[in-house]
Amino acid sequence: MTHIRRIVGRTLLAGLLLFIGAVPGVHASDGQRLAQVKARGVLRCGVSEGITGFSSHDAAGLWAGIDVDFCRAVAAAALGSPDRVAFVPLRASERFPALEDGVIDVLARNTSWTLLRESTLGVQFAGVLFYDSQAFMVRTQGAPQTLAGLRDAAVCVEKGTSSQAHLLAYSAANRLNLRPLVFASAAEAGAAFFSGRCSAWTSDASQLAAARLHAPGGPQTWVILPERISQEPLGPAVRGDDLSWLVLVRWVLFGLLAAEELGVTRANLAQRSHEAVVLQALVAGDEVDRSLGVESGWMLRAVQAVGNYGELFDRNLGPHSPFDLERGLNRLWTQGGLMYAPPVR
Numbered sequence: 001m002t003h004i005r006r007i008v009g010r011t012l013l014a015g016l017l018l019f020i021g022a023v024p025g026v027h028a029s030d031g032q033r034l035a036q037v038k039a040r041g042v043l044r045c046g047v048s049e050g051i052t053g054f055s056s057h058d059a060a061g062l063w064a065g066i067d068v069d070f071c072r073a074v075a076a077a078a079l080g081s082p083d084r085v086a087f088v089p090l091r092a093s094e095r096f097p098a099l100e101d102g103v104i105d106v107l108a109r110n111t112s113w114t115l116l117r118e119s120t121l122g123v124q125f126a127g128v129l130f131y132d133s134q135a136f137m138v139r140t141q142g143a144p145q146t147l148a149g150l151r152d153a154a155v156c157v158e159k160g161t162s163s164q165a166h167l168l169a170y171s172a173a174n175r176l177n178l179r180p181l182v183f184a185s186a187a188e189a190g191a192a193f194f195s196g197r198c199s200a201w202t203s204d205a206s207q208l209a210a211a212r213l214h215a216p217g218g219p220q221t222w223v224i225l226p227e228r229i230s231q232e233p234l235g236p237a238v239r240g241d242d243l244s245w246l247v248l249v250r251w252v253l254f255g256l257l258a259a260e261e262l263g264v265t266r267a268n269l270a271q272r273s274h275e276a277v278v279l280q281a282l283v284a285g286d287e288v289d290r291s292l293g294v295e296s297g298w299m300l301r302a303v304q305a306v307g308n309y310g311e312l313f314d315r316n317l318g319p320h321s322p323f324d325l326e327r328g329l330n331r332l333w334t335q336g337g338l339m340y341a342p343p344v345r
Contacts (some may be wrong), residue, residue: 030244031245033105033238033239033242034078034244037105038079041084042084043071043074043084043105043282044085045085045188048234049182050187052214053065053317054206054316055248063087065316066129066316067236068087068108071085073252073256073302073306076298077302081305083307090104091159091160092159096117097237105245106249107123110204112234124240124246125235125236125237126255127235128233128234129235129236129237130233131330132204133205133229133230133232134166135203135204137212137223137224138200139222143200145225147225148226150176150200151177152176152179153200154179154200155179155198155201156183156189156193156200156202157180157203158182158183158184158189159184162232164180164182165310166230167180175342176182190211209224224249238250239328244292244293251284252302252339253309256302257341260311260332265307280345281341283299283300284344285344307312313330
């Protein structure tokens with residue numbers, strides 16, 4: 001397969017695939033993906049090549065970020081341990097071929113949920129892990145401070161992203177004649193922007209904020225313009241041919257949200273796990289467990305492994321992180337946001 005040859009040709013990924021024993025081209029039918037994950041003993045999770053707050057290596061060389069934590073929650077639910085994950089770093093252009101060809105079991109890589117992707121790529125999104133939007137970053141001094149001021153400018157953008165399509169559409173609709181300079185990876189797009197090849201860099205606002213933290217000259221040298229040109233609901237995706245696996249991954253996410261709404265945390269779960277309201281929200285029942293092929297208590301294991309959704313956000317993007325981002329739309333529905341979990345029963 002053309003796509004998989006391109007991916008496996010990269011030395012780092014090829015070595016990782018040998019280590020975790022991947023079998024490219026093996027596709028799961030309903031119920032088989034979890035069986036394959038169990039037989040392998042490792043969840044293969046596709047992540048970015050390095051976006052701070054989402055999926056990158058920390059000071060100790062370990063993977064960290066909200067996408068990483070979500071994958072660990074899925075591993076805890078499916079395999080009983082958050083440590084049984086192999087993280088596969090992927091460029092944006094590689095992520096869907098990797099999912100299609102069975103290189104990864106879950107894609108958690110700053111990926112926007114769109115109709116086009118679900119209808120043409122054979123993938124299903126499990127939900128929204130982070131509500132984002134597309135933004136532009138420019139120099140603080142000597143650069144236009146509005147999108148209208150960027151007329152005829154070169155704009156750096158990553159190949160294979162929704163940002164590329166939205167940039168072209170916005171430019172045409174507003175007659176700005178923006179000139180995309182397209183790069184194979186976010187790192188290459190950022191390097192070109194910071195070296196002056198582009199007047200602006202467009203991507204998800206969160207990705208720009210992460211890059212700005214470590215940008216040349218310090219964060220004060222660069223500014224993210226307040227204007228936004230698209231909604232970017234970022235979430236985990238799986239292949240579309242295994243409904244049971246989709247349901248499991250989706251309800252791990254919902255379990256983390258339900259736990260926050262109930263005030264259940266990693267620290268107090270042991271004390272509260274027998275409460276009727278907690279059991280109703282976080283224990284699916286024997287019939288559901290059997291249908292999914294998973295050991296009972298899987299949502300509780302996910303929360304115990306990484307905490308509730310609020311803990312994930314605060315640790316990676318909020319007040320306990322370098323970003324200190326406002327939760328905004330990522331607040332619970334009870335706090336004016338869009339996040340909530342459907343009922344278990």
